[in-house]
Amino acid sequence: MGGEDLELPMLSHLDPSAASSGGDLDLLGGAQAAGNEPRLAGATALSPDSRISSVKPARTSHLTAAPVRSAQREGSGGGVRSLAAGLVVLVLLGGGAAAGYFLLYKPRQEAALKASRPQGPAPVSPEVMAAVGRWKLQFLELTGTSADHLAEGQRQLAKDQRVAYAEAEESFQQAVLLDPRSTDAIAGYVQALALGRGPGMDDNSFQEARELIQATESTVGKLPGLLVAHANLLLSRARQSSHLEEATQLADAARAHPDATDAQKAEAYLVLGRAKVATSRELANKDFDEARRLAPKLKRVDYYSALAHEEAGQYGLALKLLGRRLELDPQDWDSLEASARIYVEVGETGRARKLYEDRAKAKGKAGDLRSALALAVLRYQAEGNAREAVRELRALAKGVSRYGPRDASEIWVHLAAAERTAGNADGAVKAADEALKVVPALPEAHLQLFLVALAGKDAPRAREHLKGFQGRLEDPALEQVLEGRVLLLEQNPAGAQERFLAAGKLDPRRLDAQLLAGVAAATAKKREESFRLFYPVLEARIFDPLRPAPRPALTRFWLRPGDTLAGVENVVQELGGRPDDVQPLLYEGLVRFHQGDRQGAERLLRSVVETGTNNGSAQAYRSLLALDAKPAQALELAEKAVALERSLPVARLSLGLAQAAAGDVERAKRSVRSVLEVAPTMLSAQTKLAELELAARPEVARAMLEKVVGLDPSCFPAKKLLFKLDERG
Known part of the structure; x- marks a missing residue:
C-alpha cells in the first residue's frame, strides 16, 4: 500500500440487477481484492461483478460518496493513520450501502417480485352477481362458452335491426352468466337493451342495466364501450333532462377517450346527435355526418338522421332518407316501420298500407308475419275498421304455435285491443289472457284487461291490472289519469282528483285530466269547485278544444281517443236541482263533447239555450x-x-x-x-x-x-x- 491513495467506489456503481439475478453487490467498483488492498470482515459477501466494472459513475446520483484520498504515509505513524482513515471510510460506506439498499434496491426488488406473481381475477361486483342470479332462471340449460355467446351477440348487434337486438340481448346475458367478468358482454347487453327496447323499456330493466353498467365502470374504469352503452341507456329515458345531460357528457367522454376506436367514436357522435335533435337540428346533423364519416356502415345513422328531419317537420326528406335505407337493406324493419308511421301521422294511411303489402308480396307464399300483423294493426288503429282487424288477427292466432313467445304475445295482445275496440269485451279478455300465458307480466295485455274492467266498473280487477302496466306505458301523465279512474271506482274522489291534477302538471296537453278533475269534484258533490275546474276547458283560453289527445299514431298500448273519459257521463248533470239550473247541463254537455258523444252533447247544449239563457x-x-x-x-x-x-x-x-x-x-x-x-x-x-x-x-x-x-x-x-x-x- 506504500505511497498509494485509497479510492472508494461511488454508490452509483451499485447494480440492483445483480442481486435480483442471483449475483452479489460489488462495493469496490469491480477492483479485485489482492495484495496490498485491505479486505475487511464482511467484504467477502460482496463478490465482484464484471458487469459493473466498466460503468462510469453517474454524477447525478443523490447518494454519491466523493473519492477520499489519504495523505502520504510518513513512517509507521503515517501508515496507522492511513489504515484508520480507511477503516472510517469503509464504515461510512457500509452505512451508505445499507441506506441505498433500503431506499433504492429493496423497493425495486419487491416491485419486480410482485409483477412476476400471477394476478388474481378482478372482483365481481354485487350488482353483477345479483343480475346473474336473476338471469339463471331464464337460461336453465345453458351450453357453449362465454366467448361463443359474446361473438353471437356482437354479430346480432351489428345487424342494426330492432328484431336482432332482442337476440343480441339474450346472447350477451348468456355470455355474462358464463363469465361475469366479461366487460364486453355487459356493455353489449346494455347497448342491445337500450337500442332494442328504447323508451318502451320497463323501469326494472332500466334500473338493473344502469346498476350493471355503473358497477362495471367502477370496477374496470370508464372504457369507451361502457360509456357509449351507458349513454344509449340514458337516452331511453331522455324525457328526464338530467338523463339527457348525462348521456351527452358520457358520449363526449367516449368520443375523446384515447383508446376509443372509430366505431366507438361514431356511436358517441350518434348519441350526441340524437340528444340535440329536439333543440338544434343543424348541430344534430353535423354529429350524424361525423358518425357517418367514422363508420360508413353504421345503419342507424341514416335512421336517426331521418328522425331528426321528421322532428323538424321535414317529412318528405325524412321519408327519402328512410327509403334510401330500405333500398340498401330491404330487410331493415325499423326504417319500414318508421316510414309507415310517418305516413299515418300525415294522413296518408294508404301509402303506409302499400309499404307493408309490398313487403308481404316480396316474401312470397311463405308470407311475412310482421307485415301481416302490421296491416291488421293499421286496420283498427288508423283506418277505423276494428271488425276486419279482428278477422285478420284471429287468422294469425290460429297458427300462433309456429311463432316464438314475442311474436305470439304480440298477436294475442293486438287481437285483445281489436276485440275491445269492436265492442267484444269477452273476446278481449280471452285474447289478453292468452298473451299473458305466453309472456307473463306483459304490460300491454294488462292495459287491455284494465280497460275492460274499467268499462265494467270492476274496481278490484282494474286495480289488479293497473299494477301490471304502471311505470311501463312511456307516458307518466296517462298513468296518473288511469290511476285516478281506478280511485273514482273505489269511491275515493279526493285521491282521484289529486291524480288528475298531477297528470295535468306532467302534461299540460291533457285536457281530459282537467275534465276528470271536475268530474271527481262533482262526484264529491263539490259543485262550485267542480265548475271552477270545468271553466278553463269551457272557455278554451288555456285548453284547446280541438287539439288531438296526446297519443302515438300506432302503438302496442292502444287506447281509443275517448277511452280515458268513458263512463263518467251523468255525474255532473246530477248536481242540478232546478229546471232553470243550466250550469250542470252546460258542463255535462262539455264532457259529452270531449267524449265524442256528438248527439248527447248537442241535446244538452240545446237545452241550455232553450231555457232562455x-x-x-x-x-x-x-x-x-x-x-x-x-x-x-x-x-x-x-x-x-x-x-x-x-x-x-x-x-x-x-x-x-x-x-x-x-x-x-x-x-x-x-x-x-x-x-x-x-x-x-x-x-x-x-x-x-x-x-x-x-x-x-x-x-x-x-x-x-x-x-x-x-x-x-x-x-x-x-x-x-x-x-x-x-x-x-
Missing part, C-alpha cells in the same frame, strides 16, 4: 258540432256566440272555422287571428291560420306549422299540412 259558450260548441254536416248552421250559431260573448276564445274560434268552411278566407283569417290575441297558445287556431295562408304565402304557413309541430309532435293536422307542402316541392 244567453249563453255564448253553448252556442259556440253547438257551432263546432255542426261544422262538418251543417256549415251554414255552424256559421249562424258562431255569429250568435260572438255576439253574446265576444271575449270568449271558443266563440271566436267557432266563427273563424265557420267562415273558412263557407269559403270566406279573408274574414276567417281575421277571426282566427283574433283568437290568438286572447289565446296565443291555441295550436288548433295556429294550424287553421297556417292552412288559410297556405295558398298565398306557403313559406309563412310552413314556419307556423313547424312551430306547432315543435311544440306538440302529436298535432297530426299540422303534420298533414306540412307534408302537403313537401309534396308541392
